[in-house]
Amino acid sequence: QVTLKESGPxxxxxxxxxxxxxxxxxxxxxxxxxxxxxxxxxxxxGLEWLANIWWDDDKYYNPSLKNRxxxxxxxxxxxxxxxxxxxxTADTATYYCARIPPPFAYWGQxxxxxVSS
Amino acid sequence: NTVMTQSPTSMFISVGxxxxxxxxxxxxxxxNVDWYQQKTGQSPKLLIxxxxxxxxxxxxxxxxxxxxxxxxxTISNMxxxxxxxxxxxxxxxxxxTFGAGTxxxxx
Numbered sequence: 001q002v003t004l005k006e007s008g009p010x011x012x013x014x015x016x017x018x019x020x021x022x023x024x025x026x027x028x029x030x031x032x033x034x035x036x037x038x039x040x041x042x043x044x045x046g047l048e049w050l051a052n053i054w055w056d057d058d059k060y061y062n063p064s065l066k067n068r069x070x071x072x073x074x075x076x077x078x079x080x081x082x083x084x085x086x087x088x089t090a091d092t093a094t095y096y097c098a099r100i101p102p103p104f105a106y107w108g109q110x111x112x113x114x115v116s117s
Numbered sequence: 118n119t120v121m122t123q124s125p126t127s128m129f130i131s132v133g134x135x136x137x138x139x140x141x142x143x144x145x146x147x148x149n150v151d152w153y154q155q156k157t158g159q160s161p162k163l164l165i166x167x168x169x170x171x172x173x174x175x176x177x178x179x180x181x182x183x184x185x186x187x188x189x190x191t192i193s194n195m196x197x198x199x200x201x202x203x204x205x206x207x208x209x210x211x212x213x214t215f216g217a218g219t220x221x222x223x224x
Contacts, residue, residue, distance in 0.1 A: 046204065102167065
């Protein structure tokens with residue numbers, strides 16, 4: 001059974017770095033063809049793809065976030081991570097991780113992140 | 118970026134209706150389009166992948182079609198449990214891009 005669960009700080013201040021963790025089970029990021037993506041959704045709004053990481057450590061980012069994103073993984077502990085630097089109020093959203101393939105077959109429950117001074 | 122334009126923005130429907138919604142890509146994305154269903158307070162759920170492949174466990178009243186720039190999701194015999202927002206996603210190009218969604222509401 002595939003499950004994913006996101007965790008994050010809940011609230012942080014503008015200019016800080018947001019660190020998110022996706023802890024998953026039921027698959028391995030060392031398996032050929034597997035990947036994890038991050039997607040976010042401001043309250044009441046649509047979905048925005050942020051980044052993907054693949055079994056071979058290949059990484060893809062949404063260029064609209066202007067090099068603020070870093071995705072990584074810890075295969076041994078079945079975790080994927082996303083860091084967003086220099087956050088502001090526009091980064092307030094529910095952040096989801098999801099398994100690939102196909103994009104995106106399984107989703108976590110999401111973690112709400114609020115950026116506020 | 119590839120813009121995915123969904124239409125209509127919302128639809129008022131009745132149980133039993135046949136529902137058709139569309140997604141138009143700003144460039145050719147082949148068949149690299151998925152459809153997702155998101156109910157209030159829940160995570161999105163994959164319905165259709167590769168434009169026309171129904172995902173495991175998805176009822177056969179959901180059908181996806183299209184290729185290139187024009188895609189359609191059809192719900193035959195609409196059920197109350199299908200009330201949700203539906204999103205299309207193209208993953209042919211980076212960045213992957215979602216449509217803005219089509220919201221289904223009861224008449």
